[in-house]
Amino acid sequence: MKLIDLLVQEVRASAAYNSNVQAAPNVILWTDKLRQWESALPLLQAAMPELIVLGDYAPERKTGPAIWIKCVVEGVLPDIELPTDRTPIVYLPGYERRDLRAIAACPDSLKPLAELQYRGCWWIYSNAGRDWTANAFLVSSNGGAGLDVAKDEKTQQVMLRVLPEILESDREDLSNRRLEAADFNKLVSSDPVRDLLSWMNDSQACRERWESSRWQALVGICETEYHFHPEQDGELTAAELLCQRQGSWEGVWQRFLESCTHYPQLPQLLLKVQADLAASGASYPSINASEEQQLERDLNGLLQLDPAKARLSIGQLESRHAERRNWVWHALAMAPLAGVLEHLAEIANATSNTFSGTDPEEMASQYRESYWRADDHALRALAYPLSPGLQALVQGLLDLIYTPWLDGVTRNFQSLVRSKGYPGIDQVNEATAEYAVAGEAVFFVDGLRFDTAQRLAAKLQGLGEIQLDSNWAALPSVTATAKAAVTPVHDRLTGRLTDRDFEPSLADDDKDFSSHYLRKFLNEKGWQYLEEGGQVTLPRMPGCKVVTLIRKAMLRA
Numbered sequence: 289m290k291l292i293d294l295l296v297q298e299v300r301a302s303a304a305y306n307s308n309v310q311a312a313p314n315v316i317l318w319t320d321k322l323r324q325w326e327s328a329l330p331l332l333q334a335a336m337p338e339l340i341v342l343g344d345y346a347p348e349r350k351t352g353p354a355i356w357i358k359c360v361v362e363g364v365l366p367d368i369e370l371p372t373d374r375t376p377i378v379y380l381p382g383y384e385r386r387d388l389r390a391i392a393a394c395p396d397s398l399k400p401l402a403e404l405q406y407r408g409c410w411w412i413y414s415n416a417g418r419d420w421t422a423n424a425f426l427v428s429s430n431g432g433a434g435l436d437v438a439k440d441e442k443t444q445q446v447m448l449r450v451l452p453e454i455l456e457s458d459r460e461d462l463s464n465r466r467l468e469a470a471d472f473n474k475l476v477s478s479d480p481v482r483d484l485l486s487w488m489n490d491s492q493a494c495r496e497r498w499e500s501s502r503w504q505a506l507v508g509i510c511e512t513e514y515h516f517h518p519e520q521d522g523e524l525t526a527a528e529l530l531c532q533r534q535g536s537w538e539g540v541w542q543r544f545l546e547s548c549t550h551y552p553q554l555p556q557l558l559l560k561v562q563a564d565l566a567a568s569g570a571s572y573p574s575i576n577a578s579e580e581q582q583l584e585r586d587l588n589g590l591l592q593l594d595p596a597k598a599r600l601s602i603g604q605l606e607s608r609h610a611e612r613r614n615w616v617w618h619a620l621a622m623a624p625l626a627g628v629l630e631h632l633a634e635i636a637n638a639t640s641n642t643f644s645g646t647d648p649e650e651m652a653s654q655y656r657e658s659y660w661r662a663d664d665h666a667l668r669a670l671a672y673p674l675s676p677g678l679q680a681l682v683q684g685l686l687d688l689i690y691t692p693w694l695d696g697v698t699r700n701f702q703s704l705v706r707s708k709g710y711p712g713i714d715q716v717n718e719a720t721a722e723y724a725v726a727g728e729a730v731f732f733v734d735g736l737r738f739d740t741a742q743r744l745a746a747k748l749q750g751l752g753e754i755q756l757d758s759n760w761a762a763l764p765s766v767t768a769t770a771k772a773a774v775t776p777v778h779d780r781l782t783g784r785l786t787d788r789d790f791e792p793s794l795a796d797d798d799k800d801f802s803s804h805y806l807r808k809f810l811n812e813k814g815w816q817y818l819e820e821g822g823q824v825t826l827p828r829m830p831g832c833k834v835v836t837l838i839r840k841a842m843l844r845a
Contacts, residue, residue, distance in 0.1 A: 291426075291433055291462075292455040292550075296335050298431050302411045303375040315361050315408035316377045317401075321384040324422045327497055328452045329379070330490060334552045338374040342381065342401075354400040361404070377411075378404070385410060385417050422451055426467075433459055436466045443469045449499070450476055452486075456550065476502045480509045481543045487518065488526050489551035514540070523557055531561045531571050541571060548616050555620055569615060576617040583609055583625045587681055595689050599636035602689070606633035624674050628682055631669040635686070638662035639693035644700040647708045651701055656738065656758060659697075664739035666690050712760020732774075734767055766790050772801055777809035 303313050318325075325332065333339050333350060340360055341351040347368060352360070359365050361376050370376050378401065380388075387394060391402045413420045413428070423444060425432045437443065446469040447454065453475040454462075465471075476483075476499075483506045487494045495503065510518050513536050516525055533541045544551065559573045569575030586605055590598045612618060612626040638661050645651040669682055736744075738758055745756045762773035768791040772781055782795040792801050799805075807817045 289459050290455070291457055291459055292331060292335050294433060294459060295332075295425065295455060298425075299336065299377060299411050300374070302409055305409075313375055313407065313409040315404050316375055316411055317385075317388070317405060317408055318377055318379045318411045319384045319387070319419050320379065320381050321419055322421065323381045324448055324451070325379070326381050327448070328455055330493065330552070331452050331455060331550060332379075334550055336374075336377060338370045339377045339379060340370070341379045342383075342398075354398055358400050358404075378408075384419055385412065422448060422454075426454070433462075435459075435462050438466060438468045440468075443467070443472070445469075446472045449497075452497075453479075453482075456482065476505075480506060480513070481540050484510065484514070484526070484540060485544060485547075485551050485554065488523050488530070488557060489554040491518075491523050524560060527557045527561050531558060531563070531567070533571055545616050548620055555617070555622065569612065569617075573617050573622060576612060576615060576623055579609065579612060580623055580625055583629065584678070584681070587625065587629075587685065591684050591688060593688075595692060596640070598685070599640050599689050602629070602632050602636040602685075605629060621673070624672065624678060628669055628672040628674065628678075631665040631672065632682070632685060632689075634665040635662055635669065635690050638665070639689055642700075643693070643697045645704065648701060648704050648711050651704065652711075652758075652760075660739045660742060662690065662693070663737070664742065667739070710760070710763065712762065732771070734771075764790055768792075775806065775810075776813055776815060777806065780805075780809050 299316065299318065303316050305312060320326070329341060333341075339350065340357055341349070342354060342357060343351045345352045345356060347356075347365075350360075350368070356365075357378055360368050360370065361378070363370070380398075380401075383398060387398060388402050388405050391399070394402055410417065411420060412418060413424050413431075418424075420432075423437060423439075426435045426437050426447070428434065437447065450472050454472065457475060462471075483494075483502070487506065507518055510516055510526075514526075514529065515535075516529060518526070529537050530540055530544070544554070548554075555573055559577065561572060561574060563569075563572040563575050567575060569579060583605065586601075590601050593601065606629055609626045609629055612623050613630065615623065617623050618626060638659060643651070643654065643659055645654060666686060669686065672682070674682065741756060741758075745754050748754050759774070762770045768789055772778060772792045780795055781792040781801055783792050784798065786798070787793055788800075793799060794801060794805060810817050
């Protein structure tokens with residue numbers, strides 16, 4: 289594991305909380321009184337897109353004053369988007385924890401952030417609440433890398449000077465030996481390809497951070513190995529050579545593919561390179577950008593077609609653009625339309641045929657075999673990370689090729705139910721009909737659609753033997769009705785005209801079916817109901833299995 293990956297893991301882990309007694313933190317505060325981590329900020333922000341920095345206003349680098357940071361954390365700035373699945377991290381160079389805690393003495397420029405300490409958490413070293421220094425992270429075995437680093441002044445100075453290079457090193461390469469200044473210096477010159485890519489990614493920052501000896505070493509290597517002079521030829525020439533991938537540059541290109549996210553500004557440099565007619569878009573982002581623009585125009589043009597022609601055209605576009613999903617630009621989120629096109633093509637293919645049958649069971653069989661993919665890919669297309677404009681385009685295409693098909697499917701099914709009857713009347717409780725006492729656990733998940741269940745089954749494949757079954761839902765398929773219908777105590781329930789909100793009542797008494805009666809009737813039948821935070825121990829016996837139902841109200845684990 290690289291040290292940068294370990295650092296990211298530990299910083300994010302500081303947001304862990306006990307949901308039984310705590311609310312999720314809104315932010316992670318990272319103080320750094322000595323500004324030791326500043327030199328590694330480009331690398332840190334590339335590895336943690338949710339990281340924002342207190343400093344001069346530079347939104348393109350996710351840096352700004354305290355009031356701007358508050359707005360970013362609250363998600364009210366349309367031009368700044370943080371990952372929705374991560375807790376925002378606020379890096380505060382030049383400040384320590386007590387600067388925020390002593391609000392009365394807190395600098396005015398910092399006061400807008402003071403209240404975040406009550407809604408967030410700290411990335412701190414030990415219970416004393418000290419800053420995580422670079423040395424502490426490297427040597428600590430509790431939340432750090434557990435390395436043996438010499439304490440002499442020279443070693444500590446070199447360590448800070450080459451901190452980005454240290455973070456990009458594998459932990460195993462630095463373990464089981466005492467690290468001194470000479471060891472850290474070797475990191476500087478031992479990887480010229482990394483230095484070359486780092487310089488191309490941000491030439492000014494590298495020149496400011498690197499010692500003259502390191503820069504001159506890179507210049508010499510570039511002249512002899514890569515046949516260009518960084519000072520005389522500049523970054524654009526290096527970008528042209530990288531895109532061409534000739535000779536020794538092929539090795540540089542392969543390194544870029546392996547660690548492209550560590551060089552977030554490099555693709556913008558490569559975009560300036562003009563490709564010739566014989567060039568491959570796999571290494572020229574300008575070709576990929578042109579293809580994305582053309583694909584957007586083509587997809588917009590489909591909105592004027594009828595559904596059948598639109599589906600045919602989507603398949604043709606998929607044949608043309610599928611290759612781009614293997615390019616590095618797709619991994620760098622520079623080909624979003626090529627990514628979502630895969631799902632649109634699957635939907636177009638699935639909806640090109642009429643979906644009906646001789647009876648509801650036949651339609652169900654067809655859905656289980658193939659047509660569930662249409663719903664699955666529709667959800668994936670809607671969830672794909674796109675700009676608002678492209679999201680609207682995808683929604684328009686779904687309205688054209690998916691919504692009418694879905695409406696037809698629904699009407700076909702309703703017609704069959706009218707003529708053949710609904711087959712789920714006697715089948716909705718099969719999942720719990722043969723419950724083995726102390727041998728099974730049943731998890732109730734609200735609205736577990738078949739397409740969603742397929743995703744869950746795929747994720748569980750590596751954990752053991754998985755069997756996916758399906759049942760007909762109770763009607764109406766709302767929580768109040770369906771939840772009761774699949775419980776082992778459904779035989780104690782009935783429906784009355786006086787029932788409210790489709791919630792059944794007790795068969796032997798005109799009372800609403802409540803959680804009290806659910807627990808009581810389950811206990812009478814030998815079921816164990818797990819309360820919030822409860823635990824259950826299943827015996828290790830042959831055939832012991834876990835059955836997943838449709839909501840967490842029955843059993844919780």
